[in-house]
Amino acid sequence: MSKVLEHELQLSYEEYVQHWQALLEAQKLNDSLGAMKPIAVGWKVATIDAYNSLYQDFRTASDRIVETWMNGRWIAKMHLRELRIGDDIEIVKLMQRRPGSDDAVGLDHVDFLCSDITKIEAVLQAQNAVKWS
Numbered sequence: 407m408s409k410v411l412e413h414e415l416q417l418s419y420e421e422y423v424q425h426w427q428a429l430l431e432a433q434k435l436n437d438s439l440g441a442m443k444p445i446a447v448g449w450k451v452a453t454i455d456a457y458n459s460l461y462q463d464f465r466t467a468s469d470r471i472v473e474t475w476m477n478g479r480w481i482a483k484m485h486l487r488e489l490r491i492g493d494d495i496e497i498v499k500l501m502q503r504r505p506g507s508d509d510a511v512g513l514d515h516v517d518f519l520c521s522d523i524t525k526i527e528a529v530l531q532a533q534n535a536v537k538w539s
Contacts, residue, residue, distance in 0.1 A: 407467035407489060411460070418513035419447060419492040426516075438529040442518040446483075446497035450514040454480070457502045464498060478505040 430436045451457045457480055465471065470485040479502035486496045497517075503509050520526045 407463050411463055412489060414512075415447070415449070415491055415498075419495070419516070422513055422516055423492060433533060435529065435533070439520075439526065442520045442526070444493050444495055444516050445519045446499055446517040447491055447495055448499040448501055448514040448517070450501045450503060450509060450511050452503055452511050454502065456511075457500065460500055464500060479503065 468484040469487040473482040
């Protein structure tokens with residue numbers, strides 16, 4: 407994987423973590439959500455050319471790839487061989503934008519593992535400031 411892409415991934419993730427920690431503190435959610443473990447990042451691109459280029463770049467650093475056509479776009483889930491993002495994240499989901507979308511490109515989301523989904527759902531449903539699914 408190119409050093410430029412690796413650096414951009416790491417930087418985007420670090421910025422996300424800073425915003426996440428600030429949100430947890432501001433909403434007093436650290437006790438409820440602070441223990442969730444980040445396990446994957448989603449990276450969005452605008453065009454098929456950008457997707458194909460990054461796919462090849464990620465492919466060199468991956469040992470498993472699952473690719474699927476969903477909602478009129480390609481999505482690839484890639485397990486990184488040695489590279490880790492931030493807190494030991496080893497899965498990247500590369501996604502094209504949905505057709506007709508103008509979503510931002512770059513880091514799209516972070517997936518978390520949580521052991522008590524019922525508790526987490528109750529906490530998140532009570533929050534207007536948190537977008538989750």
